[in-house]
Amino acid sequence: MKKIVIVGAGPAGLTAAFELLKAPEQYEVVILEESQEIGGISRTVRYHGNRMDIGGHRFFSKDKRVMDWWFSLMPLQGAPSFDDYVLDRSKPLADRGPDPEEEDRVMLVRDRVSRIYYRKKFFDYPVSLKVQTLRNMGFLQTMGAGFSYLKSLVYKRKEQSLEDFYVNRFGKVLYSMFFESYTEKVWGRHPSQMSAEWGAQRVKGLSITAVLKDMLHKASGKKDGGQVETSLIEQFYYPKFGPGQLWETAAAEILKMGGEIRMGCPVSDVKVENGRIVSVSYQTENGKKTVEGDVFLSSMPVKDLVASFSGTPVPADVLRVAAGLPYRDFITVGLLVDKLNLKNETAMSTLANIVPDCWIYIQEPEVHIGRLQIFNNWSPYLVEDPERTVWIGLEYFANEGDELWSMPEAEFISFAASELEKIGIISQADIRDSHLEHVKKAYPAYFDTYEEMDKVVGYLDGIENLFCIGRNGQHRYNNMDHSMLTAMEAVKNIRAGVSSKENVWNVNTEKEYHEQKKA
Template sequence: MKNVVIIGAGPAGLSAADTLLKDAGVRVTIFEETSEIGGISRTVNYNGNRMDIGGHRFFSKSDKVVDFWKELMPVQGAPALDDKLLGREKPLEQGGPDPEKDERVMLVRQRVSRIFYLKKFFDYPISLKFQTFANMGLARTIRAGFGYMASAMHKREEKTLQDFMINRFGKPLYEMFFEDYTEKVWGRNPRDISADWGSQRIKGLSLSKAVMAFLKKTFSGGDADQKKTETSLIEQFLYPKLGPGQLYETLADRVREKGGDIMMQTKVTGIHIENGKVVSVQVEQAGETRTVPCDAVVSSMPIKDLMEIIDADKPQDVAHIAAELPYRDFITVGLLVKKLKLENQTDIKTISNIVPDCWIYMQEREVKVGRLQIFNNWSPYLVKDLQDTVWIGMEYFANEGDELWTMEDQAFIDFAIDELVKVDVINRADVLDSVRVRVKKAYPAYFGVYKDFPKLRAYLDTFSNLYCVGRNGQHRYNNMDHSMMTGFEAADLILKGSTDKSTLWNINTEETYHEQGKKES
């Protein structure tokens, strides 16, 4: 029997466990430090209203991932609650689940996300609508046009994220819609961030592609095959009825049914190495420490933390890189309000006529909030009283220990409410309930010692049976599907007995994934 230890019960760890348990000769134990399944893709339930930490679209260009999601939770075959309330009835598909009766259902949702700037809405990505030019004004529109033409004729060498974005949008649009927001997210100006971030998150996005997508939608009705669409431009996605955590809780149940153990509130505090291999891990649970022998380890814990608990000699430069790896921490304030002051001036019908956005990029310079989630529009089942309340999430980006992070909960909530009042999004008197949630190391960052990360990766690869997966496990700003793919791949490598990790590290860097859909082996 081969014993595999998995650190973390998030998308990557659970996907690895499920794949490994296809082999009857493998015993799997997952150690999860917290009391919740799903990592940063969990769903927070507060007084009957559910909150998606960060907003997670279930979309992938990998057929393997999409099929895996549908296997766990079938796609709706009848109208969701908001469709029924709006009169958008449709016949129940043969054998399809009904969201009103079945708990574990994937809903088909429409993506709407816009930029809030100058107290006006702009499409994201920027469109060629008349309203866009009217909101920008004549002077800004002319500057943007000439700026884009200049960027098309004179390409910058892409050393920084600033170079990356100006090459694709021109300097005026970059300054209007990207620079300040990016600085909110990372606490750094884009000129101080590696261009790698753009390659990871918006590799195929540019003004020209956004314009072509707009024209295609306008004149031909769009393309049903979204594999050919840049991820930032997709218009539909799947979404679990009760938020992303529901899918991972379902997957955790299946792992247990297959014989896997998931030990909650159990922290891995040591990785013991002999002759270049992990031979055991040390875990702590309820104040007691024990040693667990293993034949392989799949780690989704932050690399910075992983390096601290490996009991092997570490070259000084590698230890320094690990200790200084940058991260960005995350704070969400959930607000239950009677209504929003924002008017729905679109042709999209919504319950209580709220704006149709799933999330709004808050580009206003006078506030620190980065994005505004409207959970009513993610899934009507996230909100306890869909007809008479709006459940929103205000997203802030911080560094553990800074002023925002250390502020008392109620003081922070009051600060957040004041920000939305300042930009005319809500009235203070309409706030009915509130909560604050903090997430450490939510975003691996691409500045500082990150430029030397290949040295750290090479060191970790010297441990033949240690496999790093997921967003924090690889210090890579992966989406959920990428993280799940790393779990699948790590499991396959273990089952094959392979110690070559190159395919594992190459996930979300392959051109075929972005342009054609990842080819499955």
């Protein structure tokens, strides 16, 4: 029996453990998790009967393995209307433990509504060419955007930056309206200072041309098809009690299959001898402990992993590149309010105190908030009283130690609430409750020493029994399904006795789809 040590109990680590334990007679599996939470940034935070999704997670993948995996743990429930869910009062919505009742382990089908809030008006996101869009832009701006886009079709920029990438696909005017300031909020860098690889990784085929094709596709009466850009797909799946419910369920199954999950155990030392990891040490309340193993899977940040190596000197160039890898940290404020000061002009939902959006991208340049989640619309089961209150998440992007990150909790909540009031979304008098969460290294970034990442990858690949998986494990801005696929590919290699990691690193490098987000 081989002993497998997995660092991190996020989607990648839990997927790897679950897949390995399908053959429990072959593998002993131990997961070391730094925090006291299951699911990484895909966890669900419970607070006073309400639940917060950290960053928002749509469950959709073009890979059948991932979809089957999700549904094996949480079967699909039928898709009645939003109001039908709200009016289902048969189940108490108070906090539940990490192992919900079987009948609550279901996936809901949700409508995707994500819009841009710009100049106190709503624009579709992804950007559409509907009459309302053109009306909101006004005649002159619409004409300017049109000519700018036509120019981008004729004169293509050499794609040396993310700005070049966006301008080539949308034109300078639409780029300035809908991408420039938001991207700078998220990453703390102007798009002209960021690699075009970010766009290739996250946006891929999305463009005005893709939007036009999608409009024609829908006009023909066809449903979303395999060739539709995933950013344009209009429905997704979502666990009844948030993404953390799925990962808590996976963790419970791992324990049933004989796996071990050690919480509150940050890895501090990784010992390497003769091209192999022989052990990892971690901190506990009772001091430092060490665990040996045959194979190691790491989803901890690459920067921290390389810095923790001991036993064999790490080349200076690898240390330098790893130490310089950038991240963007994340702050979210949960506000429970009586209502939003936004008029619902859509046909979705009959509730007067809410709009139907899952996310609202805030493009107003005078505020720091980047995005707003409305948890009622992800699942009303995230909200203790979804008929009379609106539970929202205000998303901010920061660098650990900067002014936003260091602001005291009460001060930050007051600051965030005042920003929403300033742009007309809420009145502070309507706030009933609030909560604050900080998330370190939420977003691996593609600048600074990232251009030399191949040096680090080459070194890590030379460690025979190490597989780097997940978003932070590969320093790649992957979605949840891609993180899972890196784990599945690593497990496939472990079972076959293959030490190559090429297939693991190649997840999400193809040029066709992947689920796009603005952040």
